Amino acid sequence: MTATTTTILVTGGTGTLGRLVTERLREEGHQVRVLSRHTQPYAVDLREGGPVLDTALDGVDTVVHCATTLGGGDEKAARVLVDAARRAGVRHLVYISIVGVDRVPLPYYRAKLGAERIVEESGPGWTILRTTQFHDLVLRVLEALAKTPVMLVPSGTSDQPIDVAEVAGRLCELAVGEPAGRVPDMGGPEVRTFTDLARAYLTATGRRRAVLPVRLPGRTAARFRAGGHLTPDRAMGRTSFEDFLAARAGEPRAGARTRRSA
Template identity: 40%
Template sequence: MRVLVTGATGRLGRVAVPRLRDEGFTLRAMSRRPRTGDGVEWVTADLATGAGLAEAVAGMDAVLHLASSPNRRTHDIDVLGTRRLAVAAGHAGVRHLVFVSIVGVDRVPLGYYRHKLAAEQVVAAGPVPWSVLRATQFPEFLAGLLSGASRLGPLVGDRAVLAQPVDSGEVADRLAVLLLAGPSNRVEDFGGPEVLRFDEAARAWLAARRVRRPLLPVRIPGRLGRELRAGGLTTTATPAGTRTWADYLADTYGGTGGR
């Protein structure tokens, strides 16, 4: 199967490309800047302008759409760029568009999530048969939040917020399954093996890093806080991943009590 991977240099793309390549997919990896390596064909294209998209999708059986821009030009890239990609893929006769989204985009009132939900709707209304995989947060993202929340000393956060970290490699493996299965024309959730409260995840993170910090509880107000505490970022869907938060901490810091 010939698959174009957008966002091939992102956090998930860096994991998905070698895994899919090793599974026998013939990959074309897309980037905004010229690149080589990883045993795949690289192509230069820009979702924000549409430049190079026709060439990128030409001859592909499927598109795995991982590209996203949460911090700048999000509407141009995530929404309008997804529309440009879907139109180009339709013209090229691509048979399957797989889009990666986030669990909670339809519940949690964040601006970035609204854009991701709009992009899902673009995919569903587009000319190419599709599948959407919503994943929960990667452990690296949760670790980054904890690091930012403790930069002034105490670790600040809403103790009752719920998270469900999922390993990016397991998400990549699930994407391979979806590609091989063909278009489902539906949205599927995929989460990690456990739901953690913020304070549970924080204490484990501090212990693994052998850092002593007090936890300073700050309740997130309004609808955002209510959705986060009610599990807006979590899912009960199966199958689910198997690698736990403790597994991530052990791999990253050498285990609880290690660095």
């Protein structure tokens, strides 16, 4: 990484990913401002913008855009941020997106793809990184599915979860570098069926549940079964789902596993 100190704004800087990006950039000696809806002094709803956003961007060299909302509004937020960044003379805008946003017709994915296009047309230099789903998200899904005596999981569907800390490290590398456009995707170390992931979760938590694969209807489910959200050729992560679960339980992490199942 470059030794040059820069002023960097991290949107969504209190979230799962943004917090780690912020911590790492500060450890490297950069001046980092955190923007989120509820954190002072830069409490901003990016869908609305306003004077506080302009103040947050004043003197900023690079923006790492981690803020997102499952309820919609990512495109509007991206446009508001891009317009403000252009006014402030920001040199570099880094955006984190998701593998498959151009292949899986999920409304949230379509919004992320729209935000990508806004960033690409922004004017400042830009970098976009797409990654697979974080371990944390897969865990939340499995926790919800395990609330019933039988875990119903999507049949014929795999995932390629990645450790959020590894994504944060890659984003920091990109943030302190030159604008690079759309960089290669970044995926977790293993492609795993949901049935396999569910059983790994049950083993790690000591729960007893029957796991029942269920075929989900619809075009979106079909695209997930076809692997539209996977990038097996870009398996850059090192931390397996079992490593992640062990770390959450306070156990030492083992080396990343090499098993791969489709």
